[in-house]
């Protein structure tokens with residue numbers, strides 16, 4: 634699979650594009666930087682932006698992206714200490730460990746998976762009378778792996794195996810990617826939900842509520858359903874590459890997984906922050922959606 638993905642990204646020259654952006658972009662390119670600049674920590678933030686830019690220049694790497702949980706304070710403040718790592722979740726000082734472990738993994742959801750999984754009951758799935766294939770009652774496979782952070786029911790640092798070869802400080806609190814609930818709830822939304830948060834906006838915490846998918850998936854693109862064959866629905870293009878897990882892939886990297894199912898990772902590559910990184914967003918898309926190219930990979934419209 635690695636081969637397919639690499640050739641898909643390599644052929645687009647996105648890496649080079651990103652490097653060019655590093656050289657030409659304005660000094661403070663991130664979306665929330667305007668707010669942060671007004672605060673007292675302006676100079677530190679600027680330093681942080683420089684660090685982020687350097688990291689981004691590595692291109693297509695998870696390091697320094699929003700999926701590098703060992704890097705959040707550097708992203709926000711340019712230092713290792715800040716309001717998050719070591720205060721709201723454990724800083725394990727490794728990017729991969731929040732999702733993968735080399736040994737004793739739970740690999741039912743995703744390869745070498747290192748996370749505690751959400752309870753599969755209680756989801757509301759997207760469904761429609763037009764659908765060719767049946768939507769299951771709950772998300773499965775890789776989608777459930779994503780939801781182990783994004784539905785806000787499991788703490789972001791709730792891993793099966795913690796680092797064993799170096800020390801880390803236990804934060805004591807273990808926040809979830811959820812909106813603020815009851816008083817004292819451990820929710821990232823305490824700061825990252827500008828409308829309702831106690832600290833809302835103070836310190837310039839960005840509004841991340843759109844990234845907290847919750848267990849109600851009726852407003853999200855359908856997942857965990859089998860990709861329709863041509864006979865079933867000619868409205869879908871058919872992927873040409875056969876994968877070992879039983880899924881199929883298009884040449885641009887868009888793919889289905891075990892059981893030929895559409896999952897979150899059909900459209901997203903959790904390791905690749907993608908073309909928007911320098912604008913402060915990391916859509917982690919497998920293929921650009923400019924001119925709806927991503928959508929039109931599957932939908933023959």
Ligand code: HEC
Pocket residue numbers: 634635695700701728729730731732733743744775778779898902903904
């Ligand atoms: C935010 C969660 C997350 C983090 C962090 C993460 N991964 Fe993954 N990884 C996944 C998921 C989900 C899959 C399965 C979906 C897929 O194949 O893209 C996966 C699949 C993989 C695979 C097998 C499929 C492939 O792409 O070859 C490898 C290898 C891998 N990850 C390596 C790494 C390494 C190395 C790191 C750290 C630098 C890392 N991952 C960090 C979520 C993560």
Ligand code: HEC
Pocket residue numbers: 699700702731732775778779780781782783789825841844897898901902903913914915916917
């Ligand atoms: C270890 C927890 C974790 C896992 C597992 C995880 N994510 Fe994330 N993801 C995050 C965090 C934290 C953010 C940043 C949230 C914020 O901006 O405050 C994020 C951000 C994102 C974003 C970017 C949002 C934006 O607009 O910049 C996308 C897209 C995304 N994740 C998709 C996925 C997909 C797809 C999977 C599974 C393949 C996945 N994530 C698995 C923690 C996780």
Ligand code: HEC
Pocket residue numbers: 663665669699705708709710716717721722789808809810820821822823824825832835836837838839913
């Ligand atoms: C005490 C308030 C607070 C809490 C709780 C908090 N954060 Fe933050 N976070 C901030 C501030 C302030 C910043 C810096 C400004 C910004 O980038 O939004 C920040 C920055 C970030 C960034 C970097 C954003 C970027 O654009 O580079 C991510 C990602 C993030 N937080 C995710 C989380 C996650 C996930 C949680 C829960 C596990 C969390 N935060 C909990 C206050 C908080």
Ligand code: HEC
Pocket residue numbers: 776779780783843844845846853854855856895896897898899900901916918922927
């Ligand atoms: C059919 C393709 C597809 C599937 C399946 C999919 N996404 Fe997305 N996702 C996208 C696109 C396209 C965007 C928009 C990126 C943009 O606006 O630049 C996006 C945006 C996001 C964002 C960022 C929201 C924002 O606007 O900041 C998150 C987080 C995310 N997806 C997570 C997930 C998770 C978790 C799953 C599985 C439950 C999933 N996605 C399934 C295509 C998909």
Ligand code: HEC
Pocket residue numbers: 760761763764765766854855858859860861866887888889895899900922927928929930931932
């Ligand atoms: C990986 C392939 C794939 C990609 C990429 C994809 N879709 Fe889909 N989409 C599907 C499948 C499969 C269904 C379920 C349809 C069925 O069974 O008839 C679906 C369903 C839908 C539906 C619901 C139709 C209904 O009857 O309710 C809409 C709307 C939709 N997609 C829009 C989009 C948009 C917009 C994008 C780009 C952001 C996108 N899709 C990207 C595979 C994909």
